[in-house]
Amino acid sequence: MRLRLTPRDAVIFPLLRAQAALPSVACGLLVTMIGSTVAERSEILERMRAVERDAAQARSAVLDRVVASFVTPYDREDLYRLATALDACVDEIARTGDRVAAARLPRLPEPLVAQVESIQRCSELVDSAGGEFSRMTALRDVCVQLSGLVSHSRRAHERFVADLLAGHSDAGIDPLEMIRLSMLADALVRALERFRDLAQIVETIAVKEA
Structure with missing residues (x-):
């Protein structure tokens, strides 16, 4: 372990802890949004944008x-x-909220609901990990869980898109609905990938601190 001869600014850790709680707040609104009516989503989206501003601050x-x-x-x-x-995790969740509102789908297909649940789990992991940013080496298990969730969701995304294209050709699904669903699926997997990016950064710091 490296010996530090100078004091470290511990004030940064509470700031990081507060920031780490915001993806979970944004995702909570996303969960609320997909369970709401189409008419209710614009108000929820405004609340999500406020969280996005909080994350930037x-x-x-x-x-x-x-x-x-x-x-x-x-x-x-x-x-x-x-x-x-x-910050990017919150931004991408907010963009997903934009897609949900724009799609105007009364209900999301179950595979997309499952993706939202994966984002929620990632957000919860980050929230719980925020208090450990002063000990990055303690977060390796969290990083493994985040990476595993994203890998699983990426495979689920590929299956969903393949099934969507097959359904369009076999059953004559409305092309516009297919486009909306495909764009929403892409937004969800992008949000998940931001958590993988975060995990890789934490792992990099943990290796340096080991």
Whole structure:
């Protein structure tokens, strides 16, 4: 273990902890949205955009502290990447909310609901991990779980799109509905992939700190 001869700015950790809670808040609104009526979704989307703004402000608070600190707990570039990745998770969830609202589907197909549940699980893992950012090496199991969830969801996404295309050709599904569903499926898997990006950044810091 590396010996540190200078104090580290511990104020950054509560800021990261607060930021790590925001993907779960955004995803909670996404879950509410898919269970709501089409007419209710615009109001929920506005609340999601407010969380997106909060996430951007939380990122700025972390980066401002990094700039102001003489000694940071981790490399400045790693802290920048970590704060940016947390913000990207919220951004992508909000974009998915935009897709859900734009699709105007009364109900989502079960495979897409399952993808939302995977995003929710990833968000919960990040929220629970936020308190451990001062001990990155303790988060390796969380990183493995995040990567596993994303890999599973990527395969589910590919099956859904293949089934969607087969259903279109075999059963004459409305092409516009097929496009809406495909775009929504793509948005969901992009949101999940942001969590994999976050896991890779945490793993990189953990290796450096080991």
